[in-house]
Every structure is written in structure tokens, then in C-alpha cells.
Amino acid sequence: MKVLVIGGGGREHALCWKLKRSASVGEVVCAPGNPGIAADARCVPVGAEDIKGLMALATTEKPDLVVVGPEVPLVAGLGNRLREEGFAVFGPDKAAANLEGSKSFSKRLMYEAGVPTARFEVHVDVKEAIETIRSWGAPIVIKASGLAAGKGVIVAQTEKEAIDAVRGMLAGNSFGDAGSQVVIEEFLSGEEASCLFIVSGDTILPLASSQDHKALLDGDLGPNTGGMGAYSPAPCVTEIVAEQVLETIARPIIAALKKKGAEFIGTLYAGVMLTDEGPKALEFNVRFGDPECQPLMSRLKSDLGEVLLAAAEKRLDDVTLSWADGSALCVVVASDGYPGLFEKGQMIGGLDAVEAAGTTVFHAGTAEKDGAIVNAGGRVLGVTAVAASVRQAQRTVYDALAALDWPGGFYRKDIGYRAIVREER
Ligand code: AMP
Ligand code: GLY
Numbered sequence: 412m413k414v415l416v417i418g419g420g421g422r423e424h425a426l427c428w429k430l431k432r433s434a435s436v437g438e439v440v441c442a443p444g445n446p447g448i449a450a451d452a453r454c455v456p457v458g459a460e461d462i463k464g465l466m467a468l469a470t471t472e473k474p475d476l477v478v479v480g481p482e483v484p485l486v487a488g489l490g491n492r493l494r495e496e497g498f499a500v501f502g503p504d505k506a507a508a509n510l511e512g513s514k515s516f517s518k519r520l521m522y523e524a525g526v527p528t529a530r531f532e533v534h535v536d537v538k539e540a541i542e543t544i545r546s547w548g549a550p551i552v553i554k555a556s557g558l559a560a561g562k563g564v565i566v567a568q569t570e571k572e573a574i575d576a577v578r579g580m581l582a583g584n585s586f587g588d589a590g591s592q593v594v595i596e597e598f599l600s601g602e603e604a605s606c607l608f609i610v611s612g613d614t615i616l617p618l619a620s621s622q623d624h625k626a627l628l629d630g631d632l633g634p635n636t637g638g639m640g641a642y643s644p645a646p647c648v649t650e651i652v653a654e655q656v657l658e659t660i661a662r663p664i665i666a667a668l669k670k671k672g673a674e675f676i677g678t679l680y681a682g683v684m685l686t687d688e689g690p691k692a693l694e695f696n697v698r699f700g701d702p703e704c705q706p707l708m709s710r711l712k713s714d715l716g717e718v719l720l721a722a723a724e725k726r727l728d729d730v731t732l733s734w735a736d737g738s739a740l741c742v743v744v745a746s747d748g749y750p751g752l753f754e755k756g757q758m759i760g761g762l763d764a765v766e767a768a769g770t771t772v773f774h775a776g777t778a779e780k781d782g783a784i785v786n787a788g789g790r791v792l793g794v795t796a797v798a799a800s801v802r803q804a805q806r807t808v809y810d811a812l813a814a815l816d817w818p819g820g821f822y823r824k825d826i827g828y829r830a831i832v833r834e835e836r
Contacts, residue, residue: 413438418459418480419445421775421793422701425708427452433716447774476720486512499723506673511697514556514594524667527691530597540577556592601686604645606656608679611727620648621703629825640826642740643706646833705793706739740804741795744822749789759784760816768811770796801830
């Protein structure tokens with residue numbers, strides 16, 4: 412079959428890489444793709460947010476399956492448009508994508524569904540928001556309700572920090588429209604994990620567990636980013652925890668969506684906090700995690716094309732997934748300055764040597780300039796290895812990164828440390 416993948420980041424590179432290695436897939440087309448994806452798919456320069464352009468592309472290419480990578484086109488209704496035209500689509504319709512598109516909608520639905528989650532309030536008024544902050548005290552969590560590329564969450568250690576954040580969002584314009592409503596949440600402590608599910612109607616198929624590092628700096632310090640590294644499996648997600656997440660978080664939220672008339676076809680990503688009281692939902696995404704997708708695809712042994720088509724065609728019931736033993740770990744290499752401003756167009760060398768050392772280099776924010784690979788985004792590369800343990804996969808990636816020739820890039824030096832502590836206990 413022919414598969415059209417929408418998107419051009421590290422997640423989409425991992426999806427295209429795996430689809431190309433699926434026996435059921437003859438051709439992979441990617442819009443817009445990137446120079447790394449070009450090794451696994453035919454890239455077409457149509458932006459992932461250009462709904463009209465994507466509809467025209469689908470009409471010309473006539474794919475047997477469309478896989479939508481990022482959340483923005485899903486929230487904009489690309490799934491609806493494609494399904495209306497008769498395409499098989501992996502990715503939810505707009506109403507279900509709202510689970511990620513609006514944190515206030517998502518939190519209210521969690522309450523309605525009885526999904527364990529942090530206490531919250533939604534505010535549009537600065538004064539009322541400040542009253543809540545003063546009454547709850549710090550630490551406290553402030554979130555822009557709309558989409559903010561993983562950066563709209565401030566875990567405030569002091570009341571002042573929280574108040575500055577709500578002022579920035581509601582009175583200032585720190586996250587544009589996304590910040591015109593804020594969600595204030597009780598701070599939860601514990602270890603975090605990413606629990607992803609392939610969903611098709613009532614059928615919910617768990618993927619292997621994974622964990623990402625959202626903070627910018629070693630030791631999980633500094634501001635939140637889209638994710639600086641990830642690995643699979645996550646040792647903190649035991650079989651019992653996985654079962655609890657499926658039964659108390661994934662199933663009820665999918666059922667609550669259905670009750671509202673929104674059927675879910677696609678990836679449900681539950682970000683969970685493993686608290687003393689059990690797993691609690693932090694957020695839902697409606698797509699694969701980035702960078703969690705990179706280690707997950709590196710470990711998946713099943714035919715990805717077949718699995719996603721079965722979900723799109725509502726015959727997921729008979730599907731099972733198989734995974735490589737051991738662990739996969741991905742370290743993100745980012746541009747100096749990310750998640751703030753950075754300089755684009757810097758030459759990146761040594762990529763072949765990094766791969767020759769036993770890794771797969773998934774491209775995220777790269778471009779080609781005069782035959783060379785240059786940085787074009789904040790998160791630029793996802794260097795990934797599979798090995799017998801997290802410790803070994805980590806060693807392979809960091810040893811390989813010594814061959815990377817890019818002075819303007821940086822990466823965390825401790826991806827996987829929590830899992831390694833557990834492994835070595
Ligand atoms: P979200 O996009 O809602 O998952 O938030 C991004 C990150 O902020 C999460 O991965 C957590 O690390 C942190 N976070 C979000 N909500 C909470 C909370 N209620 N308590 C503690 N940390 C949180
Ligand atoms: N890695 C976090 C996310 O994809 O939202």
C-alpha cells in the first residue's frame with residue numbers, strides 16, 4: 412500500500428522509517444518531511460498546517476492510508492476533511508482532538524469520566540486567578556489552555572512565579588490565543604511516564620511504555636521543552652501500573668468522548684504521574700509523543716502499516732503488537748538557545764559517523780543547504796539506539812555523539828538516569 416505521512420519532525424521520521432520497513436507498505440510519501448525523512452520517503456513540500464494544500468495532495472496521491480503526525484492539523488480538522496473524502500485516516504477528528512487542543516476541555520472531561528487527575532480551576536480573569544494562587548499556595552502549576560508546543564506549562568515553585576505566569580498569559584500575550592484561558596492545577600509529585608495507546612472506536616491497544624525528559628537541563632532542571640530525550644520501556648511502568656492506566660485513565664476517557672459523540676481513531680497519549688495514590692493523568696495528547704515515538708518505533712517488531720490501517724478501518728480487534736527485547740533510548744540534540752531564540756543555518760557534520768557507531772539518527776529540525784545538513788528548528792536530531800538495557804543503549808548513544816560535529820548544538824548528558832537507577836538496584 413501507499414502511505415501518506417503528514418509532518419516533518421523527529422516523530423514523523425521515526426514513523427516513515429518504520430513504515431518503509433513494513434512488508435505491507437510499498438511507498439511512503441511525506442508532507443513536508445525533512446532531509447532525514449527523504450531517505451525513507453518521497454518528500455513533498457506541503458506544510459503540515461496547510462489543510463487546503465494537504466487535501467489537494469491527498470487527492471493527487473490517492474494514498475491507501477494517511478497518518479497524521481502532529482496535533483495542529485488534527486485540532487484544525489484535517490481528519491474530518493480527509494474522512495469526508497473517503498480516505499482511510501490514522502488520527503482523530505477535530506472533536507476528539509480537542510482532548511489535546513484545549514486543556515480546559517480535557518480537564519473537565521477527566522472529571523466527568525472520573526479519571527484520577529490533579530484538582531484544577533480554569534480562569535480568564537487575572538484577579539481571580541491570583542486569588543486561587545494565593546489560596547492554594549506554591550508549588551502550583553499554571554497552564555496555557557491552548558496548544559503551545561509543550562512549552563505552555565509553568566511548574567511554579569513560588570506564588571510570585573505563578574502570578575507572573577498568569578499575568579503573562581492573561582494580561583500579556585506570552586502564549587498568544589493559547590494563553591487567553593489558564594488552567595491552574597494542584598502540584599503532583601511522583602515519577603512521570605508516557606502511556607500510549609492505539610485506539611479505534613472501543614478497541615484500545617497499549618503500546619510499550621516510555622518516558623521522556625521534558626526539562627531542558629540535566630537533573631530535570633530548567634524550563635519545560637517539547638522533550639529532550641526518551642526511552643522505552645519505562646521500568647516504573649510495571650504490569651500493574653500499565654493495567655491501572657488502561658482501566659482508570661484510557662478506557663474512561665475514550666468512553667466519555669464517545670458519549671459526547673466523538674469517536675477516537677488514532678494514538679491516545681496519556682501523560683501520567685505515578686503518585687502515592689496511584690497513576691493520575693497530567694494531560695492527553697492525540698498523537699505519538701515526540702521524542703517517545705523514536706524509541707518506540709525502534710523497538711516495534713510488528714508491521715506498522717498493517718496496525719495503523721487496521722485502526723483506520725476499525726478492525727483493530729485482531730491486532731497484537733510485538734516488541735524487541737531490551738531497551739531503546741533517544742537523545743535529542745537541540746540548537747543552542749532553544750526553547751528560546753537560536754541561530755538557524757549552522758552546518759552539522761559527522762552524522763554518518765554517529766550512525767556508524769550503532770545509532771539511528773532521526774531528523775527533526777534540519778534542512779539542506781548547498782548539499783549540507785543545517786539546523787532549522789529548536790530540536791534538531793534524535794539519536795537513538797537499541798540495546799540489552801537502558802544503560803547500554805545510553806552508552807551507545809553518548810559514545811556515538813562524540814562523532815557529531817556541530818559546535819552550535821547541545822544535548823542533555825543524563826537521558827535515562829531514572830531508569831538506570833532502577834535497573835541497577
Ligand atoms: P502537560 O503538558 O500538561 O503534560 O505538562 C507538561 C509537564 O509539566 C508535565 O510533563 C509535568 O512534568 C509538568 N506538570 C504538568 N502538570 C503537573 C502537575 N499537576 N503537577 C506536577 N507537574 C506537572
Ligand atoms: N514528549 C512530549 C510530547 O510529545 O508531548
